[in-house]
Amino acid sequence: MKQEAPIGIVGGGLAGLAAALAAARRGRRVILWESASLGRDKVCGEFLSPEVDLDMQALGCGDWVDALAPAPMRDVTLIGARSSRVSLRIPGPPARSVTRAALEAYLASRARKEGATLLERAPVREIAPVQGGLVRVRGGDREELVRGVILAFGKRSTLDAPLELPRAGSSDGFVALKTYLAPQAALDTDVELYVIRGGYVGLNRVEDGRIGVCALLEGDARADWETLARRAEEIPQLARRLASLGDPCSRVRGLARFGFGAQAVARKDRRTGSVLLFAGDAARMIPSFTGDGMAVALRSGRLAAEALSTPDPVTTYKSTYARAFHVRFALAGALHGLFFQPSVFSALAPLVGRSPRLVERLYALTRGS
Numbered sequence: 001m002k003q004e005a006p007i008g009i010v011g012g013g014l015a016g017l018a019a020a021l022a023a024a025r026r027g028r029r030v031i032l033w034e035s036a037s038l039g040r041d042k043v044c045g046e047f048l049s050p051e052v053d054l055d056m057q058a059l060g061c062g063d064w065v066d067a068l069a070p071a072p073m074r075d076v077t078l079i080g081a082r083s084s085r086v087s088l089r090i091p092g093p094p095a096r097s098v099t100r101a102a103l104e105a106y107l108a109s110r111a112r113k114e115g116a117t118l119l120e121r122a123p124v125r126e127i128a129p130v131q132g133g134l135v136r137v138r139g140g141d142r143e144e145l146v147r148g149v150i151l152a153f154g155k156r157s158t159l160d161a162p163l164e165l166p167r168a169g170s171s172d173g174f175v176a177l178k179t180y181l182a183p184q185a186a187l188d189t190d191v192e193l194y195v196i197r198g199g200y201v202g203l204n205r206v207e208d209g210r211i212g213v214c215a216l217l218e219g220d221a222r223a224d225w226e227t228l229a230r231r232a233e234e235i236p237q238l239a240r241r242l243a244s245l246g247d248p249c250s251r252v253r254g255l256a257r258f259g260f261g262a263q264a265v266a267r268k269d270r271r272t273g274s275v276l277l278f279a280g281d282a283a284r285m286i287p288s289f290t291g292d293g294m295a296v297a298l299r300s301g302r303l304a305a306e307a308l309s310t311p312d313p314v315t316t317y318k319s320t321y322a323r324a325f326h327v328r329f330a331l332a333g334a335l336h337g338l339f340f341q342p343s344v345f346s347a348l349a350p351l352v353g354r355s356p357r358l359v360e361r362l363y364a365l366t367r368g369s
């Protein structure tokens, strides 16, 4: 009997791995190409919104909290200039923090158990729609004809230009950096988020007790520790905090320039009928201060895989994607503009901070609930 063509997935981050798991659990053959290794460290604040639990259950990973022992996160404080601050007590189940390396290694191992083929060090160089609704994917040393491709290649990819994404060729935006500090000192709350000019610095513990430091900086700042230490002087509390924590205990990772604009959700090639669905940051990245990008990646990867088993994947995915994310993208985009101006933040903080219900509501809306 002739075998059905597999689903192709480009990118082995959270969106790609969630898509691989969801498709494999539906009995589909899956081939995933990842340009580097799976389960590696990434630039990320590693704050996992509570709603990811629903996706983990749906992916058959209901044991993830027991397996990964993520640090629970209940209290978040946003701190700006002149001691301005807004506090949030996360309502309902806590958020969690776990290193990307551990989370992605766990998902990759689950996807393999479900029968997905995951190729590492296999950058995809070509995606070409061909007759019969198929797509030829060429990556690493493998070429495959697949039925339906999920593009989950993150914030920047060599495929941006061939796929004519709006971000291809744009150089404005943000840089980011990430490292860990030894766990000797305590934080005042589970997450401390310091608002600096054109960005922020976030600190929170991960599962092994280390404190993750993740910063987003506007413009063409250098993504290194010296730059961060210099920028931290804008907020004396932050400068004191970093001094009390000491130097990084792991390598400082930088992320080249990227932005938060919408890219693409779903395309059908007019000539061949071949389907391309975009998931995670490849579709659109939610402003990172929300701490919701990983939740969006997991959910969109899963929705894309589910859409591929419907008669009209493009229409299905466009509508489930809009329902799941439009509110949170709109609100996060609006807050992002205010948030990155320390003078606006310190003016609004005393007003907003007086109403914990309002803070909770804004938090919930940036999670789509």
Ligand SMILES: Cc1cc2nc3c(=O)[nH]c(=O)nc-3n(C[C@H](O)[C@H](O)[C@H](O)COP(=O)(O)OP(=O)(O)OC[C@H]3O[C@@H](n4cnc5c(N)ncnc54)[C@H](O)[C@@H]3O)c2cc1C
Binding pocket: 010, 011, 012, 013, 014, 015, 016, 033, 034, 035, 036, 042, 043, 044, 045, 046, 047, 048, 049, 122, 123, 124, 125, 139, 152, 153, 154, 155, 156, 157, 158, 159, 176, 177, 214, 215, 216, 255, 279, 280, 281, 282, 285, 286, 288, 290, 291, 292, 293, 294, 295, 297
């Ligand atoms: C400063 C900062 C802080 C953040 N903090 C948080 C936070 O606290 N909480 C939160 O939820 N989110 C946070 N985010 C957002 C979150 O990190 C992203 O939304 C999430 O990583 C998206 O996952 P993804 O799978 O779409 O992309 P990625 O994890 O980037 O995965 C994409 C993968 O595709 C691969 N790839 C690229 N091109 C190719 C190719 N041609 N062939 C094969 N493979 C390819 C890459 O190697 C990569 O592994 C933060 C982001 C930033 C920048």
